[in-house]
Amino acid sequence: MSDYQYDNQTVKGFILSSIFWGVVGIVIGLWISIQMWAPSWNVPPFFTFGRMRVVHTNGLAFGFGVGAIFGIFYYITMRLTKRPLVFPGLARFHLYLFNAAIALAAISLFAGMNQSLEYAELEWPLDIVVVILWVMFAVNIFGTIMKRREEQMYISLWYIIATVIAVAVLYIVNNLAVPAGLFKSYSLFAGINSANVQWWYGHNAVGFIFTTPILAMFYYFLPKSTGLPIFSHRLSIIAFWSLVFAYLWTGAHHLVYTPLPDWIQTLAIAFSLFLIAPSWGSVVNGYYTVAPDWSRMRTHYLTKFFILGITFYGLQTVQGPTQAIRVVSQLIHFTDWVPGHVHMGTMGWVTMTAAASIYYIIPKIYNTEIYSVKVANTHFYLVLIGQLMFSITMWITGIQQGALWKAVNPDGTLKYTFMEGLAKNYPYWHMRTLSGIIFTLGMLFFIYNVFMTMRRGSIPALSRKGGVR
């Protein structure tokens, strides 16, 4: 065994924080889903749909998602470099500052401080804090990698490095603004140019927060939890480079049929179609990794989380490019289809994979076994059902909306008023709240399992068990 120590407290701190913000984000998600069919649930000025929706997206993307990424990346990086973090004190401060920032972010969004850029709503003072947080993270990650005790960098480290670089560039550029007081700023960019910058950012925020970091987890924890090595190293290499190359060309698929110059839209659509290849490179790699022994889906309870997770990623990356095509975009753009797409990614792929990674990590750092595989399985099925119901109902109502908007009478007039179309959404919006409740129940089982595991184990402040990759 090795003679080095891991800073498990910080990892644990990030994981618990991320779970906490996850609960906040999900509860607000349920609330806004109710506001969609019961407007009396709007409580002005702070708790109206327009303000709360961004608390939901930011809470989950940055509080839950990025919180989990910080914690899990610290965990993975220490194991893959076979050494503790170079700056454990910095990591601890990083944790405190992260929580302060997310709390301030939530408050400021409730208060209506909003740059109106999707996934970059936070006003400029908080943008600066976010950049500081990211630099602190980057310093520790790069420092630790530089001083690693394992020469070869494993696949997950490639994705980690790409994430750290890409997010830094994206976040800084899209948030450039002229301050107009402490709580208000105006984007540096205007008009169609600001749209182009925003969706270059928006699409790649999805790419480098909901894709590459999750792939880093997938490539690390899938072999760990199944005991099977990744199928093909060469495929991993090809998939990595083509993914990070192609992603950045595709932002304008969010702007199809807008006044943005056509050539940018067309280029984005073409690269979106190409993206199927690298995405499925990882999907295939995952499937073939488990292929030698599919019985592990039953015997190793985490296997099914990862395999279902990567399956949703696979579906997502076929659906996404399809949506980018003009004829399809025409129909589904602006409709509820898009939240259907979004939540297959976030609830299916991201949450499934992150939760499984946490299930793997918590017993490891507490020197124990998972509290209950049965509870984990219940969690799995509830989350699966909730997510499928959510996405399927939204796909149906999205297509219906798109079709009603386009329907014309024989005499050429529009067949449905806007309100007639809207009224037809209500049954589906009710169903969506129900699926959200089922999903939330599943997450409660997850949280219960995590806490019971922690109660049963004991955490040495610094673990001496040097887990080898």
Next chain:
Amino acid sequence: MASDIYRKPIMFALVSAVVILVGTFVTMFIPMMTPQMHPRLENLMPYTPLQLAGRDIYQREGCNNCHTQTVRPLRTEVMRYGEYSKAGEFAYDYPFLWGSKRTGPDLARIGKKYPDAWHERHFENPREFYPESNMPSYGWLKMHALDPASVRSHMDALAFPYTQDEISALQGRTEMDAIVAYMQVVGTAVTKKAGGDVKPRVSAPEVRNPLAGDPAATAAGKELYGENCSVCHGASGEGDIGPSLVDGMFLYVEGDLEDEDYFEMIYNGSEEGNVEAGRVMQGGMPAFGEELSKDEIWSIIAFIRTLQGK
């Protein structure tokens, strides 16, 4: 040799940064440096202080989470919302507010579609007009006074021109006034092109109402009137947000007009400065030509005639 890169983190970071930035450079950075990304319609004006204050509220309240502000060049979309969006309309939008979800209707052409009073009542309680609407109520904006000093600093940050009078005039105005002022300017650089409107006004197919006096049509017209017109013209045409339909005046001039003029008014709606039978409009009547069939419009006119006791 190539596999060395997986042992050299700095090299790896540099190479991946370059690979990541190629697409950024081609699709984002290069276009930004060219004039095609900075077009501006000639008659587009920067926001006035009151309009900007309204736009700030639009941002603060996250209206863009439910409303888009871009009409795609698709036939039914242009029918529903109006002329499709032009690249040069958004030059003063820091940033654009096109949105990505249409829970409510597109607002790219909302400017001058309705009278101010309609907006105030709608913001106060959207369900008064549309019982099935899920839009939050914003009546509380009336209780919040504007702060002229902060509006001025916002104008300064954007380097938009303004006069001291415009700033002083904000004193005593509310956030409701501001959001309505913003609504009324959105998208008007296109519809208000110099020399009149984009869409030519459609003429009535007949001079006299072919369905006049038809009992079935009158009954259908009553229903359609209740759904589409009574919010502005009152349940029995007595007038409210819009003018009375039963007072023997038409477009503010004594003397009623022909069925064909009613038809054209309903079909085309009104824009300030448009003319019907020599009478000048003030604007604020929405167009119904894309939503109601010709027979439906004639039915409504048949019903209005019964209100007038004709």
